[in-house]
Amino acid sequence: xxxxxxxxxxxxxxxxxxxxxxxxxxxxxxxxxxxxxxxxxxxxxxxxxxxxxxxxxxxxxxxxxxxxxxxxxxxxxxxxxxxxxxxxxxxxxxxxxxxxxxxxxxxxxxxxxxxxxxxxxxxxxxxxxxxxxxxxxxxxxxxxxxxxxxxxxxxxxxxxxxxxxxxxxxxxxxxxxxxxxxxxxxxxxxxxxxxxxxxxxxxxxxxxxxxxxxxxxxxxxxxxxxxxxxxxxxxxxxxxxxxxxx
DNA sequence: AAACCTTGCAACCGCAAGCGA
DNA sequence: CTCGCTTGCGGTTGCAAGGTT
Numbered sequence: 001x002x003x004x005x006x007x008x009x010x011x012x013x014x015x016x017x018x019x020x021x022x023x024x025x026x027x028x029x030x031x032x033x034x035x036x037x038x039x040x041x042x043x044x045x046x047x048x049x050x051x052x053x054x055x056x057x058x059x060x061x062x063x064x065x066x067x068x069x070x071x072x073x074x075x076x077x078x079x080x081x082x083x084x085x086x087x088x089x090x091x092x093x094x095x096x097x098x099x100x101x102x103x104x105x106x107x108x109x110x111x112x113x114x115x116x117x118x119x120x121x122x123x124x125x126x127x128x129x130x131x132x133x134x135x136x137x138x139x140x141x142x143x144x145x146x147x148x149x150x151x152x153x154x155x156x157x158x159x160x161x162x163x164x165x166x167x168x169x170x171x172x173x174x175x176x177x178x179x180x181x182x183x184x185x186x187x188x189x190x191x192x193x194x195x196x197x198x199x200x201x202x203x204x205x206x207x208x209x210x211x212x213x214x215x216x217x218x219x220x221x222x223x224x225x226x227x228x229x230x231x232x233x234x235x236x237x238x239x240x241x242x243x244x245x246x
Numbered sequence: 247a248a249a250c251c252t253t254g255c256a257a258c259c260g261c262a263a264g265c266g267a
Numbered sequence: 268c269t270c271g272c273t274t275g276c277g278g279t280t281g282c283a284a285g286g287t288t
Contacts, residue, residue, distance in 0.1 A: 018257090036274090038274070039274085051273085051274090052258080055274075059275095060256075060257085088277065088278085090276075091275075102276075103256075107254070107255055108255095111255080
């Protein structure tokens with residue numbers, strides 16, 4: 001590779017793809033001594049690798065709880081929503097997807113989702129010029145486009161590109177600032193539709209907002225508020241009102 | 247069959263945050 | 268407070284495999 005080597009101060013270290021033997025040495029060592037102390041781990045384990053490389057290999061590949069490949073539609077849907085909310089905060093997104101690593105999600109985003117969303121954004125932009133629709137109508141339209149109801153009342157996630165694009169055409173068209181200021185009529189309507197209690201959300205904002213915008217956003221993610229079908233949240237613009245807390 | 251192109255993904259790099267001395 | 272070290276994160280690279288011409 002045409003780049004400066006990792007941990008260039010230390011010579012004689014292996015680089016590039018890991019061998020099965022190296023993997024086994026690392027697994028055995030961590031099973032015995034636990035994670036951490038990456039700087040000293042290679043020497044202690046007898047690996048000719050830098051600590052960074054060992055850490056990365058363990059976290060992204062060797063950990064026993066890692067799921068690999070076959071990202072489900074549910075996971076994909078969650079990745080898209082979290083990315084809309086948090087941007088390129090891959091580690092935070094990965095934290096909401098058990099068994100998935102930040103690297104895998106980042107790769108999936110760049111190789112699959114970003115291309116798909118790029119094409120859907122053109123359709124989305126056209127819809128920005130449409131008249132605003134009220135929340136109830138929007139929700140019904142969204143459900144019609146996104147979900148197909150089966151005989152037992154359950155729903156399925158979108159499977160075709162058309163359906164996924166349709167989900168992106170849906171916009172909440174509301175100011176989240178209104179929620180924080182206690183727009184009770186709106187909140188009760190939306191709570192009824194989505195099953196989320198904006199009273200709790202307000203409390204969450206007040207509690208975590210005082211520590212700063214990022215803490216508040218992360219707290220909201222932790223508490224599943226991102227499950228709202230608000231696909232177009234943006235950390236800086238839509239949560240801008242939280243700046244007042246910082 | 248061979249050359250070229252595209253895609254997926256593991257791995258590397260630089261930077262910044264956290265933490266202890 | 269500052270300095271140095273370690274760890275974690277996001278961006279980027281380059282290899283290998285599969286697809287296309």
